[in-house]
Amino acid sequence: MSFGAVAQEGPLVTAAWVEENLSNPDVRIFEVSVDTGVYERGHIPGAVNLAWHTDLVDPIRRDIVSRENFExxxxxxxxxxxxxxxxxxxxxxxxxAWGAWVFDIHGLGEVKLLDGGRKLWEAQGLPLDTATPEYAASAIELPEQPADLRARLVDVLDVVEGGADVSLVDIRGPKEYSGEIFAPEGVQELSIRAGHIPGAVNFPWGGAVNEDGTFKSADDLKAAFAALGIDGSKPIITYCRIGERSSHTWFVLSRILGYEVRNYDGSWTEYGNAVGVPIDNPSGTVWGKI
Structure with a gap:
């Protein structure tokens, strides 16, 4: 096989493209799964495992992995x-997608996602391996200045209280958004109050994918967000509970649609616990059962 210009255009690659490039030394595949044990049970041959809760975060602070550790x-x-x-x-x-956001923050802005992810790869019966790959070390150096893809609490308050012309997109489920529940079933509740950030529109993150796990077409995604008033005409901030689901929507809006987007990874666990900030709670359950 002849290797050269390997990358497909755009932010996504197909399973067929990945299979064709499994032995390509110019391609590196990483698995970042919610179930951190699934990698050991079988992964795309040559893929490197990234545990989201250790490899991509700071071990001491609530923060993403440092430039030095990621490098x-x-x-x-x-x-x-x-x-x-x-x-x-x-x-x-x-x-x-959360991994892609971290990669992009640290200067690797051309990272791609396998469209359909693990779900599609397994459904098509494509090869899996249990071996842990080893590669010759590189000398890559990352930029010292992170990319401006991260929103902070102060940025959100600039919108809510300061009138900044920025769209807020809450990508949690409707019951989380309304304040009927604090978190999805089986997930630890980490906020004192329930509801959403005032002015935010609700687009549950799963609405961006098809049944087989692939992303919906750019035209369909653009129309779905436009129906909520999100058309890319002004900057956007996405958020969820801890910033991981919202990075999926960040990827859709930023990488697929090309809008100007930052992800607020403090999300509801920071905003819903902050003192002196306003919330919207249509369900009237601000304090839960307290």
């Missing part, structure tokens, strides 16, 4: 300046 991780995986990076994962690429 070391990429060097160990043999990622060079010209490597095409492809991420995939379970649950419709939920955490893979």
């Amino acid at each position: 070391a991780l990429l060097q160990a995986a043999g990622v060079g300046e010209d490597t095409t990076v492809v991420l995939y994962g379970d649950n419709n690429n939920w955490f893979a």
